[in-house]
Amino acid sequence: MEDSESQEAAGASRRLIVLGSGTSTGVPVLGCDCPVCRSDDPRNARTRPSVLVRLPAGDLLIDTPPELRLQLLREGIHRAHAILYTHAHADHLFGLDDARLFPKMIGGPVPIYCEQEVEEAIRRAFPYAFDERAMRIPRGGVPQVEFSRIGPDESFWALGEQITPIRLHHGRFRVLGFRIGGLAYCTDVSEIPEESFAKLEGLDTLILDALRPEPHPTHFSLDEALSAIERFRPRRAFLTHLSHSYDHGPAEERLPPGVRLAYDGLAIPF
Template identity: 40%
Template sequence: MRKDNFIIFLGTGTSTGVPVLSCNCEICRSKHEKDKRLRTSAFVQINNTRIIIDIGPDFRQQLLRSEIDDFDAILITHGHRDHIAGLDEVRAFNYIRNKRIDIYTRKDVADAIRTEFPYIFDPKGYKGPPQINLHIINQDPFTIGNIEITPVEVMHGKMPISGFKMGNLCYVTDANLIPEESMNLMRDCGTLVLNALRTRPHPTHFSLEEAIEVAKKLNPSQCYFTHISHFMGFHDEINAGLPNKMQLAHDMLCIEI
């Protein structure tokens, strides 16, 4: 039974997902469900307000298998395709729930959405596009329903992107650097979600070792790693070697926050 305040990891994979197309490595051949990862996305419920974080190419499949039939808004961390490609799927909620979908994101991401999905914004073009309200956020806290959300700026290579703090949850994906000001916003949180791509270093994402060090500095009550590639290794083997209070997340994991 789901608690009042919880997060569901709709997907925990990197941009390729796991298994990777055409790859025959032992991770991609694994039959263990926890080694299979759709693109990173999450569903968060706090104080009866329901938020989706990122809507990648697996968005439809993720909502169907998790039996999520409604939500209040979408947060988007950045404009890469594995985080926005599922935008067209919100049409179903326009039709069935008879409402426009509120999307909160940075201006550069809103610009990317307008470029990637021009038909949404052309009143004389395609009939029946997604009906959305784009809300531009900066570093100031804002409110959706009963949740106050604080954007947390992190770096994805040379690109600034958004993490989010809401209630006792801090959520960061695709980062390779967290500025000290953002670190200070997230210290001693209840639940930290943080990206960890693989065991080897990467130029634009935290490695597992780097993510562990960041988590130690932030000192959350519990930490779950996401945005994981097939180069990480077997889920259970990696989890067995992680420090106390830290785990790899897996698809469909639901935890209380």
């Protein structure tokens, strides 16, 4: 989806692709026979949450969900040059093994930017990638990565872009959103702490968690997401991490101007 020819031209070298717009169960949900899970609207087929940011210097992947291989094949994407992590929950992490082919294509280990607790979770979940013997395995056999520690207090550079981490609360968990220029990606959020407000001002595009219309202890509801959008007033906003509570077409018709539902495969120039 491109909003205008002028935006397409301006964003030709910078584009965010929504790889997965769903919640941790995905949609359709196993064992569910609701109208959305049985829908033939492809926008209602939602894999676990991830995005890829296409930049002049390479492709920046945010999170590695369990369907990562299928998402990349669907979009014709062969590799990522770096990976950012919002947090270490299974629906955002457990596709990392699919990245083991990336080093063959980029000529070396994949840089991973994450907080300390995420690095520790990766090392526990994929111990075979960090065994001494793994260093002798040819590229493509196990994930080969290089960690760079990040946190909410300092911006960093990756693939020639300044990236600003944003502290978010996900129930009792602490997670990161990310801002690149005028675009911010904030998934898995139930509260935006006051100290993060300034990092979300002056946005062109905000991609924000809105799990379901009803309240939830660890995610924004639709009304909470819309209140945050009203607070920060981006030029446009897309809702993501969506459950089977949303039937894409009818639900989007009820959204205010400038707010739309994300869907798998959505391309957003910025």
